Amino acid sequence: xxxxxxxxxxxxxxxxxxxxxxxxxxxxxxxxxxxxxxxxxxxxxxxxxxxxxxxxxxxxxxxxxxxxxxxxxxxxxxxxxxxxxxxxxxxxxxxxxxxxxxxxxxxxxxxxxxxxxxxxxxxxxxxxxxxxxxxxxxxxxxxxxxxxxxxxxxxxxxxxxxxxxxxxxxxxxxxxxxxxxxxxxxxxxxxxxxxxxxxxxxxxxxxxxxxxxxxxxxxxxxxxxxxxxxxxxxxxxxxxxxxxxxxxxxxxxxxxxxxxxxxxxxxxxxxxxxxxxxxxxxxxxxxxxxxxxxxxxxxxxxxxxxxxxxxxxxxxxxxxxxxxxxxxxxxxxxxxxxxxxxxxxxxxxxxxxxxxxxxxxxxxxxxxxxxxxxxxxxxxxxxxxxxxxxxxxxxxxxxxxxxxxxxxxxxxxxxxxxxxxxxxxxxxxxxxxxxxxxxxxxxxxxxxxxxxxxxxxxxxxxxxxxxxxxxxxxxxxxxxxxxxxxxxxxxxxxx
Numbered sequence: 455x456x457x458x459x460x461x462x463x464x465x466x467x468x469x470x471x472x473x474x475x476x477x478x479x480x481x482x483x484x485x486x487x488x489x490x491x492x493x494x495x496x497x498x499x500x501x502x503x504x505x506x507x508x509x510x511x512x513x514x515x516x517x518x519x520x521x522x523x524x525x526x527x528x529x530x531x532x533x534x535x536x537x538x539x540x541x542x543x544x545x546x547x548x549x550x551x552x553x554x555x556x557x558x559x560x561x562x563x564x565x566x567x568x569x570x571x572x573x574x575x576x577x578x579x580x581x582x583x584x585x586x587x588x589x590x591x592x593x594x595x596x597x598x599x600x601x602x603x604x605x606x607x608x609x610x611x612x613x614x615x616x617x618x619x620x621x622x623x624x625x626x627x628x629x630x631x632x633x634x635x636x637x638x639x640x641x642x643x644x645x646x647x648x649x650x651x652x653x654x655x656x657x658x659x660x661x662x663x664x665x666x667x668x669x670x671x672x673x674x675x676x677x678x679x680x681x682x683x684x685x686x687x688x689x690x691x692x693x694x695x696x697x698x699x700x701x702x703x704x705x706x707x708x709x710x711x712x713x714x715x716x717x718x719x720x721x722x723x724x725x726x727x728x729x730x731x732x733x734x735x736x737x738x739x740x741x742x743x744x745x746x747x748x749x750x751x752x753x754x755x756x757x758x759x760x761x762x763x764x765x766x767x768x769x770x771x772x773x774x775x776x777x778x779x780x781x782x783x784x785x786x787x788x789x790x791x792x793x794x795x796x797x798x799x800x801x802x803x804x805x806x807x808x809x810x811x812x813x814x815x816x817x818x819x820x821x822x823x824x825x826x827x828x829x830x831x832x833x834x835x836x837x838x839x840x841x842x843x844x845x846x847x848x849x850x851x852x853x854x855x856x857x858x859x860x861x862x863x864x865x866x867x868x869x870x871x872x873x874x875x876x877x878x879x880x881x882x883x884x885x886x887x888x889x890x891x892x893x894x895x896x897x898x899x900x901x902x903x904x905x906x907x908x909x910x911x912x913x914x915x916x917x918x919x920x921x922x923x924x925x926x927x928x929x930x931x932x933x934x935x936x937x938x939x940x941x942x943x944x945x946x947x948x949x
Contacts, residue, residue, distance in 0.1 A: 500719060501560040501601050502698035503529055503656055510657075512541025516624050519544040524553070524661035525849035527700070531652045532559070532573075532629055539629040543657065545577075549620040550845075552662035553577065553608040556761035557627045558699065559591070560654040561599035569597055570631035573653075577606040577617070578624045585609075585617035591763060592631065595750035598814035600719045601698070605762040609791065611664050627655065656699070660760040660853055662803075663846035665788075674793035678784045683733045686831045695720025695811065699761060702808055704857075707834045713825035714738075717815035723806040724832055725856040728786050729839030730804075732756075732832070735779040736811050738771055739827025746820045747772035753812050754778050759805030759853050765797045773821060788842045804841065805854045 507529040513519040519542040522528060533539055547553055559573040572592035577585045589604040606625070608617045617623065690711035696702045702723040714720055726732045736754040751771035756764040769778035784790060784801050791802040811828065818824070838856070848854055 500563070500599075500697070500717070501558075501654070501656075502696065502701045503654075504698070504700035507656060510543070512543060512627060512655075514538065514541065516542050516544070519624060521546065522555075522625065522657065522659050524659050525851075526659065528655075528657040528659075530627075530655040530657060532627055532655055533652045534629065538652075541627045543625040543627070545623045545625060545659070547608060547617075547620060547623050549618060550610055550664040552610055552664075553623070554605060554658075554660040554662065554760040554762065555607070555625045556589075556603055556605040556658040556660075557625075558601050558603040558656040558658075558761065559629075560601045560656070562651055562654065565599050565651050565653075567593045567597060567599045568631060569594060572630045573602060573604050574626075574628045574630050575604040575606045576626045576628075577608050578626055579617050579619075580622055580624075583616060585615070585623065589763070590630065594753070595768060596753055596812065596814040596816075598717065598812065598816060600717070600812040601810070603699075603757060603761050603763065605760060607762075611668055625657070625659075627657075629653065658699075658761050661849040662854075663844045663848060666843045666845045671789045672792060674790050674798055675784065675787060679731070680782045680784075682782060683731075683833050683835065686833055690829055693722075695722050697721065699757075699808060702806070704806075705809070705830065705832050707832055710830045710832065712828045712830070714811065714813045714828045715823060715825040716813050716818035716821075718825075719810060719812040720828070722809040722811075722830065724809060724834065726786055726804060726807050726834055727838035727856045728788075728804045728841050730834055730836040731783060731785045732807055732834050733780065733782070734809055734833075735777055735831040736769075736809075737775060737777040737829040737831070738769065738813070739829065740775040741773050741821055741824075741826060744773055744821035748814060748816050748820060751814045751817050752776065752778055753814075754780070755810045755812075756780060756783075756800075757808040757810065758800050759803045759807065761808070762800050763796065764800035764807070771817060771821070785836055803854045804856055806856075 504527040507527045509529045510520045510522075512530050512532065514537050521544045528543075530541070530543075532541055543555075545553060545555070555575065555577055557573060557575050561567060570592060572590055574588055574590045576588040579585060584606075585608040586606055589606045591602040591604040593599065593602060608623060609615050610618060686707075686709055688709055690709040693703050693705060693710045693712060695712055695714075697719070698721055702721040705722045705724050710722075712720060724732055724734070734754065734756065736752060738752045748771050750768045753766060753768045755766040758764055765780055765783065767778040767780055769776045781797070784798050786801050786804050788802060790798050790800075793799040809830065809832070811830075813824075813826065813828075817826075841854070
């Protein structure tokens with residue numbers, strides 16, 4: 455009887471999934487193209503904006519700037535350099551809370567970008583003084599359009615910072631690079647398609663409470679384990695990356711595999727608690743098609759929970775397998791914020807750290823449209839430590855929280871490319887929402903849950919016993935060593 459009931463309950467899943475898919479505006483009802491829409495007219499693009507993002511228009515002066523509130527996500531756009539390329543948004547800050555603002559720039563389909571094209575974000579007071587170092591991000595050596603993010607902050611406590619008074623502040627978002635020449639009608643950039651096209655923006659605003667006590671370290675730790683971690687080996691589990699920060703696929707420690715096409719960007723998130731260190735390596739699989747090489751084909755960037763850039767690395771590609779690994783990073787600690795190095799100061803919060811992987815569009819010119827195999831080796835080491843004694847809660851309240859083990863990865867199987875569940879159907883959270891929508895009784899719900907977990911367990915067992923496929927074309931020619939470049943803040947560093 456139990457088996458029959460469980461089977462009947464499981465049969466409800468496809469029907470409920472179909473019913474949810476027909477409801478517009480819901481997470482389960484959105485198509486991949488809708489999730490990746492970027493242009494104002496709904497043209498499909500490379501980025502999935504947050505579903506709850508509020509559309510706002512940036513002002514070209516402070517007087518008409520719109521107010522942003524902490525914990526909310528906003529959608530906007532920025533034009534070419536010049537008057538339309540510098541936008542203002544307003545913040546009302548108290549005297550004790552830290553404020554972190556971020557902007558993710560998304561060039562629209564068909565745009566071209568150069569090495570120096572990028573985005574600059576700053577937070578200023580009413581007298582035009584920057585509250586912190588200006589954050590910047592550039593497309594770098596890939597010269598391939600993809601989402602890039604920059605951040606700025608107003609910090610309080612610990613030592614004397616600027617912008618300590620309560621009052622009105624302004625987030626300034628500005629396009630930089632070749633677009634400057636385009637706006638002036640000078641140089642090759644003036645004729646580039648991207649020179650006259652706006653970039654879409656996703657804006658974030660995180661508020662951090664002050665500490666209960668002002669006493670404590672006021673400098674970053676000088677000694678921490680910077681040794682290269684032991685390599686992770688074993689079979690990989692498939693996990694499709696999301697198309698945006700809000701759709702990042704959750705990854706724990708382990709080996710994960712995915713597929714990525716030229717011009718695509720994949721988002722993943724890794725929970726890292728206070729006192730823990732994160733490591734990551736991205737490997738682009740080999741191919742038997744094409745010839746030649748691409749100097750910087752694969753780039754991997756790490757962002758902290760406030761979408762602040764921490765570090766990045768790039769690798770070339772000649773058809774043979776290539777890897778790019780982040781250099782050792784310090785354990786997450788509140789005191790890291792006092793460091794001058796971005797790689798250290800960015801590791802100041804616990805929470806979800808984002809791995810963003812992009813494959814340059816130019817790879818298609820030499821090796822075809824793919825997709826290509828992508829392997830991520832993710833490690834999280836160290837024992838979790840007690841969180842700092844905050845005097846209140848951050849906004850959003852869970853931004854510095856680490857999910858309990860298994861909370862975000864209910865099924866270790868494939869996801870659907872948006873980081874929301876298993877590729878063969880909704881994840882456990884999605885199933886519970888479908889059950890609620892369908893009005894299933896408590897008894898049937900219990901049997902549905904037990905049956906679903908049983909099926910998931912059998913799938914995991916089957917994957918464990920299945921041998922991994924053999925790699926192809928491992929005898930490619932060696933890749934020419936590129937000339938070392940001076941990487942700017944926000945750009946990836948070469949290997």
